[in-house]
Amino acid sequence: MTLSLLTVLCLIFVSGACIGSFLHVCIYRIPRNISIVFPGSACPACGHSLPFYVNIPILSFVVLKGRCLFCRHPISWQYVMVECITGMLAMMTYLRFGGTWEAIVWFAFAATLVVVSGIDLSFRIIPDRISIPGILIFGCLAWAVLDRPLTSIVSGVLAGGGILYGVALVYYLIRRTEGMGGGDIKLLAMIGAATGVTGVLFTLFAGSLAGTGAGIAAMVKNRQTDRQMQIPFGPFLSAGALVYLFFGDILIDWYFFQVLS
Numbered sequence: 001m002t003l004s005l006l007t008v009l010c011l012i013f014v015s016g017a018c019i020g021s022f023l024h025v026c027i028y029r030i031p032r033n034i035s036i037v038f039p040g041s042a043c044p045a046c047g048h049s050l051p052f053y054v055n056i057p058i059l060s061f062v063v064l065k066g067r068c069l070f071c072r073h074p075i076s077w078q079y080v081m082v083e084c085i086t087g088m089l090a091m092m093t094y095l096r097f098g099g100t101w102e103a104i105v106w107f108a109f110a111a112t113l114v115v116v117s118g119i120d121l122s123f124r125i126i127p128d129r130i131s132i133p134g135i136l137i138f139g140c141l142a143w144a145v146l147d148r149p150l151t152s153i154v155s156g157v158l159a160g161g162g163i164l165y166g167v168a169l170v171y172y173l174i175r176r177t178e179g180m181g182g183g184d185i186k187l188l189a190m191i192g193a194a195t196g197v198t199g200v201l202f203t204l205f206a207g208s209l210a211g212t213g214a215g216i217a218a219m220v221k222n223r224q225t226d227r228q229m230q231i232p233f234g235p236f237l238s239a240g241a242l243v244y245l246f247f248g249d250i251l252i253d254w255y256f257f258q259v260l261s
């Protein structure tokens with residue numbers, strides 16, 4: 001790795017972390033129905049508005065030792081997590097797609113999934129305000145920027161929405177209770193708009209595998225046998241879609257050429 005690539009990657013990580021800082025604002029404010037633009041950042045404990053120098057991604061958290069400068073109230077770890085994850089995703093998008101328009105679209109897609117996952121983890125909802133425009137926006141971007149044919153986009157949306165709708169319907173008919181939220185259905189439809197049918201199938205497979213693993217781990221840890229235990233599916237679908245985005249080709253090739261032959 002040349003020094004210049006390293007410099008570029010550092011700059012991309014820092015820019016990504018700054019965008020991550022904004023994504024955390026979205027995660028905090030969208031479910032609470034607060035504008036994401038106004039007012040500026042404020043400490044959730046003392047309400048003191050935060051000047052830019054205490055709002056520098058990651059660095060401020062480290063310098064302030066994780067406490068508000070004004071009231072010393074602990075700052076949530078979520079901030080740093082979201083900033084680091086977004087910075088990493090920005091670097092990975094650059095490494096995978098280079099400095100292209102395609103990379104910008106995929107970074108926007110990844111950023112949307114970060115917001116969706118953050119909200120689902122804290123509130124157990126996936127807002128329609130993100131997923132429904134997301135279907136349209138990523139559908140249009142896939143067509144205009146990624147050069148994907150319209151049929152592939154529409155079939156991706158239908159596969160994403162349809163499969164989970166079917167699962168939810170069967171679950172409801174058997175158990176007479178809702179097992180899967182409508183939010184997951186619309187989220188997978190959005191993922192389908194961006195990645196097509198292959199992306200949907202991969203996402204569903206990887207997401208279910210990871211979700212089941214996490215579910216079993218949680219049950220063992222809490223010694224719970226309650227099968228109704230609610231685990232948000234959105235973060236697992238999002239993670240599945242991101243694995244597809246960055247490693248889908250490699251994993252699918254490996255599966256068909258190594259495992260099946």
Ligand SMILES: [Zn+2]
Nearest residue numbers: 043046068071
């Ligand atoms: Zn404070």
